[in-house]
Amino acid sequence: MVGFMPTVSPLGFPARPAAPAAAGAPRWTTALVPAAAVLLLVALRDAGLRPLVVAGAPPALFAIAFPRLPRAAQAAGASALGGLALGAGVIAHSAPGLLAGVAALGVGLARGWGINRRHRRRRAWRNRAATTAGALLAIVFVAYPTLTAVGYLAKPRQPIRESALGLPHERVAFPAGDRVRLSGWWVPGRNGAAVVVVHGGGGDREGAVAHARMLARAGYGVLLYDARGRGRSAGHENAFGWHWDRDVRGAVDFLTRRGIEDISLLGLSTGAEAVITEAADDPRVNAVVADGVQLRIAADANALGITDRLSLQPAVGLIGAEIRAVTGERRPPALAGLVRRVASGRPLLMIATIPIERTVQRRYARGTGAQVWELPGSAHTRGLHDHPDEYARRVRDLLDSAR
Secondary structure, three states, rough: OOOOOEEEEEOEEEOOOOOOOOOOHHHHHHHHHHHHHHHHHHHHOOOOOOHHHHHHHHHHHHHHHHHHOHHHHHHHHHHHHHHHHHOOOOOHOHHHHHHHHHHHHHHHHHHHHHOOOOOHHHHHHHHHHHHHHHHHHHHHHHHHHHHHHHHHOOOOOOOOOOOOOOOEEEEEEEOOOOOOOOEEEEEEEOOOEEEEEEOOOOOHHHHHHHHHHHHHOOOOOEEEOOOOOOOOOOOOOOOOOHHHHHHHHHHHOOOHHOOOOOEEEEEOOHHHHHHHHHHHHOOOEEEEEOOOOOOOOOOHHHOOHHHHHHHHHHHHHHHHHHHOOOOOOOOOOOOHHHHHHHHHOEEEEEOOOOOHHHHHHHHHHHHOOEEEEEEEOOOOOOHHHHHHHHHHHHHHHHHHOOO
């Protein structure tokens, strides 16, 4: 009979047997994590190969490594995956994303529950404090920017109502500067001039119909369209607007083909940044109205004070990095230089409402001929709604001055 011989250490003392990293993990948790990863891949199936690889690889790798991870890492990783998947599912209206989030959060809760029971009270509270601090940092610097990027890239389209404009118009379609097919409305004018109107990020042409009506009443022709990936236009959305200037270029080309030479631009929010970007390199544009210019790359945050820069620049940088990784798009130039180029030879009116707009627009316009009209009592791009007569007069005066 062979007796039991304990394993010994090099010093001759019995060695404590090593426990597996995920000892005691219920089988259902190791099954749900791969299921959540598969559901996320299903949610990404229509996004294209690059988003599928970039966004789908981390959850897939976590699912593979999950059984071998320590319990704390299992709980943290599953909770983070679940929170991001659930948020993304809500933003994108994706049932597979929602299911993946619920499944992963369930695993995270199960693996984290009671994890400190075997620790002494002081160590347990240290762990809780460290976990809370880590969670807050992750929410501010990872989860919030990531879900914001999802919102910029995956917000569902809404149907376009033909009656929303409330003006006689022609349904038109035209190619953007990179051949993406865009859909819009053309309202002929009475004075021989035309204005391209660009809506804000995440919206569509219906979000700018009030501005189109204002311009039409003043006698201007109006071209109003859906940006790429929005409304009835082709392409993939990027509500940060990195390629929206190509859409504006296509709109100016459309008007030029119709024999119109007096062309101006009016943009709202992301559209405001797009019209400035296009006008900086397009001499056919006579004047620009940019309502709601803010930030779109980390370098734009240099226009902020040091406190705001420390809080916003990392988030804007991470959002930009994630958008670039998922879409492959190149970052646009900084807005300060573009404003300077536009204002050097043409009228430029920027309209600022909320504090961040007032701060950055003052900085962008410093040393240039650009005008900044501040409306501190209005919400983002609500200047026309709150001050209809003054708004219309200022816009009309600027456009008339360029003719």
